[in-house]
Amino acid sequence: MKPLALEAILTSMGIKPDKAHQGVSISNVTHNKFYPGNHTLYFRRSGRIFLDGEKFKKFTSFYIVTDSSFSNMDKLRPEQIIMVDDVMKAFFTFTSYYRHLFDIPVVAITGTCGKTTTKEMLKHILQKDCKVQATVSNKNAGCYNLPYLMGIDEETDAAIIEAAVAEPGHMMETCKYFFPTMGVMTMIDVDHTDHFRSFREYVREKEKLIRGLNNKGTLIINADDPHILSMDFSKYRGKLITFGKDKQADWRIKDMYSHKNKTYFKVNYRGKSYTGSVPGLGEHNVYNAVASIATAREMGMKVTSAIKRLASFEHLSSHFEIIEGRNKTVLIDDTWKSNPASLKSGLLSLVDMARSSQRTIAVLGRMAELGIYADEEYKKIGQLLKEIGIDVLITKGFFAKDIAKSAIRAGMKKDNIYHFSEEEEMKSFLDTFLQPNDIVYFKTDDTDHVFDRIIRHLKR
Structure with a gap:
């Protein structure tokens, strides 16, 4: 995390700092009460979370943002308790403030399958030249969003985030943390549908990535996926790029064959044909590879360089x-x-x-x-x-x-x-x-x- 002045954070949330807040540096922001410490701002995101002020009094620069009282509040100094009307509103005001301190490309990748592989491929392509903040493995649940956001600092060149959907509201919640500038949709099929009333609602939740991009930026989609093509792109005003076998795809996948645990492929882009390879077997690997190459190209990398780097990508454990x-x-x-x-x-x-x-x-x-x-x-x-x-x-x-x-x-x-x-x-x-x-x-x-x-x- 980039260290910030507490008074700057409070001002961003519309709170007038006290004199006691001046000169205080915050180097950790959390919503997990089990990680208290000095120079830490803690958001108590639910009044149902039990807090005991007695346990925090030893931390001289530990501050709690809350919209309700808690046990032994009097054990803390008054300036340590930052009372707000709506703690979740204050929290997301902060995430927006922090995210917009950095003018970097942020890629949000969604889909039923291929999110993790595409993310890891793109990270592999970029990280030789860039410092990349990315979700770790398949740890893409909402509880990880704040730590990932706080992992962005002045040295970060780009961020790659898996935008997972397990319940209604998940897509926009992720976007409220990261405000993506680019989106990737891999493919959509039945999964995580136990919390949706219908499969169509699940697809619509994925579709909200378009709104999460604020209907602008760059969106890269699988042109062969009927569920993605069924989405409403009518309000989208950004750059739309397609990949797949479809003849009209911007990145048209052509020949594919496997040999010695590698899959080789050709892809046509802007009148040129490129040959690449990825470790592992299966058509799905090629789709993930082309999605990552197309994204890297939109981030300023040469196609040939992206393909060359992808050739050294190591196959993910337990993925075929x-x-x-x-x-x-x-x-x-x-x-x-x-x-x-x-x-x-x-x-x-x-x-x-x-x-x-x-x-x-x-x-x-x-x-x-x-x-x-x-x-x-x-x-x-x-x-x-x-x-x-x-x-x-x-x-x-x-x-x-x-x-x-x-x-x-x-x-x-x-x-x-x-x-x-x-x-x-x-x-x-x-x-x-x-x-x-x-x-x-x-x-x-x-x-x-x-x-x-x-x-x-x-x-x-």
Whole structure:
């Protein structure tokens, strides 16, 4: 965080500083009461958060912004308690003030799948020349927004933020922290729909990124995604850039092929053809790569430079990660998360990479946060397994059993389907069942760490 004068912060929020506030430097702003300290401004964002002034009295330069009283307030000096009418209004007034201290490009990336990979690719491309502030791994929940914002300082050249959506209001809340100047939409499918009344409402929440850009700036979208194309862009007055296989796409993806755990591709942009590569397999990786290249280009980088840097990008752990297994088997760890779109993409990539001599074995767990769409999506996956010719299906857990039922109804042989509830039972089965050349694909919700242990058990 850039250290700020407390009186400047208070003035930005429309509060007249006291004499006691003058000359005080603030180097930490938080809404977590468990991180008190000197030179810290704490926003008590809810009156339901219990505070005890006795615990904070040892900090001489610790200040609390609140709109309600709390226990042992008298233990603190009067100037340490900054009373406001509406603490959330004061909080977001501060985030706006802090964000606008820095004239830097801020990229907000949203989508059901591809956010983290696209963000990491773009960061990899930029960070040789720039200091980049970015979300860490897939930690994109709202509780991380303030720390990420405070990570921007005078040395920051650009910021890349994953704009995740799990509930209504999440998109605009993120934008109220970061005021993005650029937006990227990767793809949209069913996920996190358990808190939305309909899938259309989920899409509309993603669509609010347009409003979060204040209908200006630069927006880069997947031209092949029907849900993105269904959005209302009529009020958008910024620069709209498209990528995908569509003939009208600004960045038109053409030839793709995989070789030795790399995917090679060609993309046409402004009459020129460029060839690039990314680690890992699957068409989705190419879409993420082209989205990151297009964004880097809009941030001032040459296309050739972006492509060259992307070639050294390291594949993300548990994102269709190919691992050498015991007894000449091949393991694919795709357990980063599981939703219908990523599971379908993973299964198709499994079939594409498998040779005729290899049995394709899908080991599947639950897909979380689907809400009312769960039954329908589990049914679709079961049908897909039969359609693309997966040889063996292994499911774990109560919910994943519905995939097996659907696969049987679709015509997959019951003798090739197995279900387990216990970790040790599953390990024992795989120890005896797997044969040399088998290619085993693992996919589940990222909270099921049993799959991690099974993969480690089967590694060479």
